[in-house]
Amino acid sequence: MLKANCCDEPNTMLALNWDNSVDAALKTGDAAYVLMGMWLNTRAKTEYGETPGVDYSIFQFPEMGMGHDDVSMVDSKEFNLLSTAKNVDGAAAFMTYMLSKDATAILAEYGMASPSTDADVAAYDPVIQKSVEAVSAANEVQFVLGDLLPGDLGGEYRVQIQKFLMDPSDENIDAITAAIEAVAVNAY
Template sequence: MKASRWLAGMAALAWSGTAALAQDTYEIWHYYAAGSELAGMNALIEAGNAASPDTQFTGVIIPGNVVELRRQLQTAFLSGQPPALYQSSMAYELKTFVDGGRLHPLTDVWSRIKGDEIFPEGVQRVVKVDGVPYGVPFDLSLINNVFYNKAAFEKLGLQPPTDWDSFTAACTALREAGYQPLGNAGGPFWSLYNFYAALVSVVGEDGYYKIARGELGFDSPEFREALDLYRDRMVSCYAENWSGKTWTQTADDVINGDTAMFMMGIWVAAYFEQANFLAGEGFDMFQAPGTAGKSIFQMDVLAVPEGTEGSIAAAEQFIEAAASTEGQAAFAVPKGSLAPNVNVDPSVYGYAGSTFSRQFAEASQANAVLPNLFFLLPTSVGTELGVQIERFAIDPSDTVKEELVTTLEGLRQQALTDNAFIQW
C-alpha cells in the first residue's frame, strides 16, 4: 500500500509543478527527427522565432512518419490540447482534419502572404479545401527524377534517356555491362512513385486528375495500359532483390556503382552528397520518361489547429515568417528540398537544387505541376494503390494485375458511394 501513497503524493507534487509553470511558448509538432530533415526544421523554427521575438515556438519531434503523427494528433485533439502548429501532408490529409472541424481556416494570413501569387497554381490547389486555404507549404520535393551514376553512364558512353525507347536501350546496355540498371526499394511508396511516370505518359495531366477525382476507373483501358507500360519499361529494368532493400540501401548501391539508375524523390540527392557522392561529379539526374517538362511533387504544409486566440495569432505570425523567401530558403537549403515560394532566388541552391528549381519553374509555367496522387485520393484508396503497385512490381503477372484492378476498382466504387472523392 506504500506504493499507492507514494504515487498520490508524487501526483500532488507534480500537479502543483505544472500549474505553476505559465505557458508562454508554443509547440510545433513534426516528424523530421534526423539528419538534413531535422536541420531544415530547426532552421525554419529559428527563422520563425527571430521574426517575432515575443512568441516563441519549440519543435516537438514525433518519431516516425505521418502515421505516428496522426496517432499523436488524435489524442491531442480529443483531449483539447493540440499544438499551435503541426507538419501536415497536403490534400486529402487536410480534408480529413477540416471535415473533423479541427483546423483553423487560414484565409487572413493567406492573403497577407499573398498566397495566390507566391505559390504555383498546382500547389495552391492541394492546400485549399472548398477554396479555403488550410495549410501553408514549406517543403516541396519532386518525385519524378531518375538519378544515375555518372561513371557508369560514361563508361558505356550513354546519354541521359529522354523517352521510353532510349530508357529501355540504356537499361539493356547497362544490364549487359553487368550493372543493375534501375534501383527501387521496398515499401508502398517507391514503386508507386515510379509508376506515376508510366501513368502520366499514358493518361496525361487531365487523366491523372480524373483518377484523383474518381472519374477514371482503375479498370479502364488507360489504367491497364499504364500498368503494362510500367511493367514492360520499368519493372523489367529493376535491380535484383530490390524489394528487400530500403531506399538508402539502394542509394548506397548507386554510390558504390552496383546500380546505375534510381528513380527517387530529390531527397536522395541530399543523401548522396552527405556520403561525399556529389551532384554533377558522382551523380546526375534526368526527368523520368513521360514526365519531361512536368513536375510530380510531394509536399508538407504547416497547419493550424483550432485553439485559443493567442495560439492562432502566434501560429499565423510564424506562418508569415515561414512563407517569406528567407523562411522558405532557411528550410529548403539544409533539407535539400525545394522552396514552394516561387520568389526564392534559385542561386540559394547548389547544382542539384538549382536543376530541380529550374524543372519546377518550367513545369509551373506550362501548368504541368502534379501533386502526389497518393494524397489526392481518399486515404484508404491511396494507401491501397501504393500496396497494390508494389505487389505488382514484385510479381508482374496477369493474375496479380487482375487482382489489383479488382481491388482498387472496388475501393473506388465504395468511395464514390461514400462521396469521398474531392473535385480537385
C-alpha cells in the same frame, strides 16, 4: 521498362528497403540510379559526402518528347494550421515566414527547395535547380500519390504496386486498378 530489364528482379526490388537501394546507387555503385524523393539530395550530401551536380544528378523521366513533358510530380509536404491551435496568430506568422526570402535561403543551405516565389533559385545547388526548373516548366503539377492518399488507400496502393511488379501484364493492370478503385470509393 520492366520488360526491357531496367530494374532488378521483382523479388529483389520488393526485398530492398530504401536505405539499401540508396546505398547501392550512391555508396557501393551496385546500381546506376534510384527513384527517390528530393529529400535524397540532403542525404547524398550529408551521409555520403557527394557533391550535387558532380557526383550525382537527376534526370527527367519520362524523357522529353514521350507525351508527358507537360506534367511534373512533386512531394507533398504541408504545414497545416488547425483552428484549435493554442497560438493561431503565431502559427500563421511562422507559416508566412517559411515563404519569406530569408526562410527560403535557410532551406537552400540545407538542400531543400521552397514553393515561394521569393526563393532565389541561384542559391540552390545544381540538382535542386534542375528539379525546380522541371517543375516550373510543367503545365501541370501533380503531387506524389502516396503523400496525399487517405491511410487505407495508401496502404492498398502500395500492396497493388507490389503486385504490379510481380506481374506487369495488361490483365493484371486491370485487376490492380480495380482493387485500388474499390478502396478509393470508400476512402472519399
